[in-house]
Amino acid sequence: MAFDTRSLADLANHDAFISRHNGPRADDAATMLSTLGLDGIQSLLQLTVPADIRLADDLELDPPRSEAVALDYLYRLARQNRVAKCYIGQGYYDTLLPAVIQRNVLENPGWYTAYTPYQPEISQGRLEGLLNFQQMVMDLTGMELANASLLDEATAAAEAMALCRRANKKAKSNAFFVADDVFPQTLDVVRTRAHYFGFELIVAPVEQLVEHDVFGALLQYPGQSGEVRNLAEVVEQAKAHGVMTTVAADIMSLVLLKEPGALGVDIVIGSAQRFGVPMGFGGPHAAFFATTDKLKRAIPGRIIGVSQDSRGEMALRMAMQTREQHIRREKATSNICTAQALLANIAGFYAVYHGAEGLRTIASRIHRLTTILAEGLTRGGITLAHDSWFDTLRLTSVDARKIHGRAMAHDVNLRYFENGDIGLSINQTTTAHDLALLLDILLDEEHGLSVTALDEDVTRLSKSGIPADCQRSTDFLTHPTFKRYHSETEMLRYLKRLENKDLSLAHAMIPLGSCTMKLNATTEMMPITWPELARIHPFAPRDQVAGYRQIIDELSDFLAEITGYDHVSMQSNSGAQGEYAGLVAIRRYQQAQGEQHRDICLIPSSAHGTNPASAAMANLKVVVVECDKDGNIDLIDLKAKAEQHSAALSAIMLTYPSTHGVFEEGVREACDIVHQHGGQVYIDGANMNAIVGLARPGDFGGDVSHLNLHKTFCIPHGGGGPGMGPIGVKSHLAPYVSNHVVTPLDGVEPNAGAVSAAAYGSASILPISWAYIKMMGARGLREASQLAILSANYIAKRLEGHYPVLYKGRNGYVAHECIIDIRPLKAASGISEEDIAKRLMDFGFHAPTMSFPVAGTLMIEPTESESLYEVNRFCDAMIAIREEVARVESGDWPLDNNPLVNAPHTMADLMDADWKRPYSREQAAFPSDAVKASKYWPAANRVDNVLGDRQLICSCPSIEAYRD
């Protein structure tokens, strides 16, 4: 070897994270460029990104850090958070995530890198996990139906309110009742939502419900001060008055309490956080949403249902997908797209692992500790606000200052009510030792009480905080799934079995257009389970969360620099929630300007379905702007509509680059037109992966944008969530972003209501995006965008002769994704985009985005993280499939019996004794050399969509069903 002449800096550079995140090597990029006939990446940029938006300089970010340095720095920040003993409660509780679930699900890319299970044949594992979650929720709430998670308890409450209004056809009133013992953050979110729906909110004590003429009511069980009261009578009276009732319930309490379903309520919502999901300074966690059977067609969010595959075997799928926003647009039942699939799976597995007996032990222990404490406090002379409880006590007439001082000295967090009362909630981690300390803090030193003696007294006196008529008498989790996996060995294998059924980024590229399935680096993921980040309550005192505040501030600064906005709000838990938050900020700003009459929102026909759904939620009227034949916004139509609605124009929502996968040349002009008519510009930033470091929405006309951190900024998709959808705003909108009642934010209008339960949304996954930006720096981010564009154009080029590319920009190039049109092929051969999508599974790939944004097409997005090897493997598969289509076209294979319509092929197919197909078994399941070397087996044959919707079954099937 010759002497290595590289300097220390050169050597460090060579080892940078950038080359781990970005897939193509330098010579691969050169190969791709030469395939495109280009001499360099700059030529490609000049031909794609419009000159009038292109950024002249590099972003002002720190130089890229190595993985080790970034982790080190992050750990130093994390350590500035103080993990205190947490009794704050109020919807968030410390919990013990079983290690077998932490390592094999939460920390396992086989689970966290998967996509929303739109392709059920390669998603049976997580579909089963989500079905378990639904079954667990149905059992514990006593309801007939549950969905597969919502974003948080507060947004679930807001969705419940909207559902009551939709479903309660008889009620004339436009008022909604909220009991005054509902959590304040829930009320905050419900209030924001109600305002734009034009609902009046009545907040009053539960017993006053019947005095009001309302369409629905929200009650909490147990109440926020811990009281456990029998709601049967109130619910019954409400029903008699035609009022629909929603109960926000604590899932752990339901193990011991009478299930709300038995009280006759219509909807039960809540958070599944305390089933093993760390508090994480606010999230992510899964909310649950359960209803009566009557409401099954109106329930928001995703529902997993049971169906059959083409061999008649039971198979799971997402039911009733046609209600979703991408199809129903402004008529959608909600704007929910990304939810909390990974966290729902974890909560479901927590229930599977513990079973009914285990949960009873955990809940009883929590309740016993609370009862011991209640007994001790009463003997110590403290008055409790209520004589019933599950896990929460409210202490009245106490010296809060003195107690606060002692609590702080011991790193103990309590809840302090405004009137001087003190609240505390016991959780799964609380020990007898903790209880002794609590007694010392809450009582004066010489109380002379011992936990052991109190425990004996509680037993002797048969004391309980649960009134007799509130005790649960029904069984739950009786399905065999909740009985079989209680040893760690069994659980480990169950989780592995499910994981093996699913295709994730650990297997192959997932070329889903508009979804940006890029690398979720291990280094980025490691911090999320650090206790310094995981075990922090969202309402912990400010001085205990200095680390989180700095991470959030730094990330906000990075994102402001990347987008060209002045301020970033971190509250929204998904892209769609970001849209809603951004539109609400626009409406508040316009109201402050005396322009509350502006209520028209222009939306191009190419928009993602969440856009019109979010606009409708902000009480905006959607006016659709047409696109031209090249997929661009039709500027003439835009001008005409802006003029026509000039006085009432609130905003335009446009996506850049568009969901048609092109850089539109006219984006600046489109923004100008809207501004000239006094409207605001919302730029949907979900496609930022094409422009980070190349152009900034804040520079070319945006007033506000959301970013999908779970797309561009490396938060994994988790099989359908979590996500984060922060919004960037120009300074004039900054005071109008969401605030928070419990933990108010600086610089935001005090009465700007919240859109999420926690001030910073799902804060614990923000370090993922922080680390990504820190390790990439300006150079790495720019390179990533360039490679994303290069890769998409390379694919378009390679496929061009085989499939027509639907839309291209001015110079014949696409942006970071490309749409191929299957309609001509289908007309000629009868083979559909769905057949191609399913056939890709036999080649070991996930399908591209199907029939969005244009029916009959496939949208392919490779991202920068895929190597040229993998991109070629995908293109080769697509070309091989095209050749198979040709054999159908030529009559070589009949239309009803060929590898495409029969796809995907399972092991069961290959085992068929009489193989009656005009192609070989090898062609069926091993169609390429790559597959021969490493085969992923789809777990189900083609799943029947129609059957699953016709007979909706959303619970775990009986063992008999498995046998049939």
Ligand SMILES: *Cc1c(COP(=O)(O)O)cnc(C)c1O
């Ligand atoms: C993904 C996406 C959204 C919605 O984001 P969620 O986080 O799923 O709510 C909105 N707009 C566009 C263009 C998207 O691609």
